[in-house]
Amino acid sequence: MNVWHFMAQNRVEVLDLTLEHLWLAGVSIFIAVLVGVPLGILITRWPVLDKPILGSANIIQTIPSLALFGFLLPAPWFGERADRMAILALTLYALLPLIRNTYIGIRNVDSAVLEAARGMGMTDRQVLFQVQLPLSLGVIIAGVRVATVICVGLATIAAAIGAGGLGEFIFRGLAMVSNAVILAGAIPAALLALLADFGLGLLEKRLRPRYQ
Amino acid sequence: MPSVVKLFGALGSSASAVVKCSGAMTASPEPAIEFRNVSYAPHGASEILRDFNLAIHRGETLVLLGRSGSGKTTSLKLINNLVSPTSGTVMVEGRSTADWDVIRLRRMIGYVIQEIGLFPHFTVQRNIALIPNLERWSPERVNARVRELLSLVGLDPQLASRYPRELSGGQRQRVGVARALGADPPILLMDEPFGALDPITRTELQREFLSLQERLRKTVVFVTHDVREALLLADRIALMESGRLTALYTPQEFKLSKDPLISAYLESAATDVNADGRGTP
Numbered sequence: 248m249n250v251w252h253f254m255a256q257n258r259v260e261v262l263d264l265t266l267e268h269l270w271l272a273g274v275s276i277f278i279a280v281l282v283g284v285p286l287g288i289l290i291t292r293w294p295v296l297d298k299p300i301l302g303s304a305n306i307i308q309t310i311p312s313l314a315l316f317g318f319l320l321p322a323p324w325f326g327e328r329a330d331r332m333a334i335l336a337l338t339l340y341a342l343l344p345l346i347r348n349t350y351i352g353i354r355n356v357d358s359a360v361l362e363a364a365r366g367m368g369m370t371d372r373q374v375l376f377q378v379q380l381p382l383s384l385g386v387i388i389a390g391v392r393v394a395t396v397i398c399v400g401l402a403t404i405a406a407a408i409g410a411g412g413l414g415e416f417i418f419r420g421l422a423m424v425s426n427a428v429i430l431a432g433a434i435p436a437a438l439l440a441l442l443a444d445f446g447l448g449l450l451e452k453r454l455r456p457r458y459q
Numbered sequence: 460m461p462s463v464v465k466l467f468g469a470l471g472s473s474a475s476a477v478v479k480c481s482g483a484m485t486a487s488p489e490p491a492i493e494f495r496n497v498s499y500a501p502h503g504a505s506e507i508l509r510d511f512n513l514a515i516h517r518g519e520t521l522v523l524l525g526r527s528g529s530g531k532t533t534s535l536k537l538i539n540n541l542v543s544p545t546s547g548t549v550m551v552e553g554r555s556t557a558d559w560d561v562i563r564l565r566r567m568i569g570y571v572i573q574e575i576g577l578f579p580h581f582t583v584q585r586n587i588a589l590i591p592n593l594e595r596w597s598p599e600r601v602n603a604r605v606r607e608l609l610s611l612v613g614l615d616p617q618l619a620s621r622y623p624r625e626l627s628g629g630q631r632q633r634v635g636v637a638r639a640l641g642a643d644p645p646i647l648l649m650d651e652p653f654g655a656l657d658p659i660t661r662t663e664l665q666r667e668f669l670s671l672q673e674r675l676r677k678t679v680v681f682v683t684h685d686v687r688e689a690l691l692l693a694d695r696i697a698l699m700e701s702g703r704l705t706a707l708y709t710p711q712e713f714k715l716s717k718d719p720l721i722s723a724y725l726e727s728a729a730t731d732v733n734a735d736g737r738g739t740p
Binding site: 373 | 562564565569570575576578590593648
């Protein structure tokens with residue numbers, strides 16, 4: 248049986264799993280942005296925290312994904328349901344590029360611009376929201392892009408703990424030794440990652456203002 | 460044109476001292492800015508400024524002259540409290556900078572730096588309107604002010620919708636000056652504002668600065684290492700050397716001084732003139 252036949256025959260399930268996949272990755276990215284960007288801002292304000300926080304995010308990144316699920320199993324509330332655990336794991340993986348890019352973006356704002364802003368009497372908050380964040384937006388979006396690709400790709404592993412997503416087909420195909428079934432999961436997952444990358448690339452270009 | 464008189468006066472004739480002193484004399488007795496025994500040393504490092512005393516009169520242009528590392532820029536940043544003194548006090552309008560609400564203090568002090576620091580993501584209009592907007596002026600008032608400032612610094616009002624990168628260096632520095640004047644602050648701090656410009660543009664802007672200051676009579680503290688710029692623009696020149704104030708003269712007195720350090724400055728200026736052919740009227 249070839250992969251296209253399989254996908255056509257199981258189109259409802261393909262669609263379901265794709266949506267589930269998107270849901271897992273989307274929620275994770277959303278939470279990761281909500282946590283990562285403020286953390287990135289925080290460590291530009293309190294430089295003592297930059298090494299511990301970037302270091303922790305780095306370490307998380309080096310933990311193999313299956314092992315990370317293992318670590319999370321005993322976690323309260325999260326360990327109770329597979330999807331919670333999957334979202335937590337994906338969020339943790341997405342944090343590093345978000346924290347790092349926010350941090351780098353803000354740190355790279357021209358020091359003369361900052362000196363002028365402070366010297367003219369802008370408050371810290373005004374400097375952050377009117378100068379630092381707008382000027383680092385491109386770098387932050389680039390971080391969101393990397394994080395999204397990581398999440399969409401890694402979400403396939405979520406099936407290993409029964410959280411669903413396109414990984415279902417991949418693991419099922421592996422068990423059945425069926426290339427068609429594996430590819431029915433792998434192809435849409437790869438396409439999703441490419442599409443997300445492309446879409447955010449467009450957004451990045453769109454947001455790149457006239458001044459650059 | 461009084462500015463032309465001043466320009467030529469500073470470069471050779473003796474007319475300038477008369478013209479300039481009148482400004483300083485009519486100033487009110489209480490200084491606009493005063494350094495009282497100010498020392499500054501960044502955390503643990505050696506002192507950048509040592510027992511610095513200086514009173515700056517209302518409406519005068521005081522030039523802080525000195526080589527790099529002499530503490531000129533630090534003195535300037537002490538005025539708008541970008542750095543705070545390790546000991547001593549800096550008084551602005553009769554109040555110590557430590558007692559000022561720092562945002563209020565800075566908003567009444569225009570700040571122009573060599574790198575200009577225009578916001579690249581703001582149009583010229585928004586850059587100039589920065590402080591008026593933060594102070595929540597009405598849009599009509601802001602627009603009128605921006606147009607007024609653009610013409611004041613000699614820029615085409617049509618540039619208002621441009622972004623800084625679409626301007627030349629001279630135009631950018633003009634916008635920088637206009638932004639500093641945005642909410643009509645009584646005090647203006649200028650840190651080598653014309654240092655990065657080509658010689659012709661620099662001369663042009665120096666000349667415009669003079670005629671502008673003729674009209675506005677702000678209290679200006681101007682930092683430079685260029686002795687000719689100091690002689691041209693200053694009502695008084697404060698000479699700094701390794702964190703200390705070594706001399707305080709009018710340009711006229713400065714030129715007549717027998718102080719070896721001042722002679723060295725004047726000599727370097729003289730050779731400069733011969734080298735690039737500038738400055739001889």
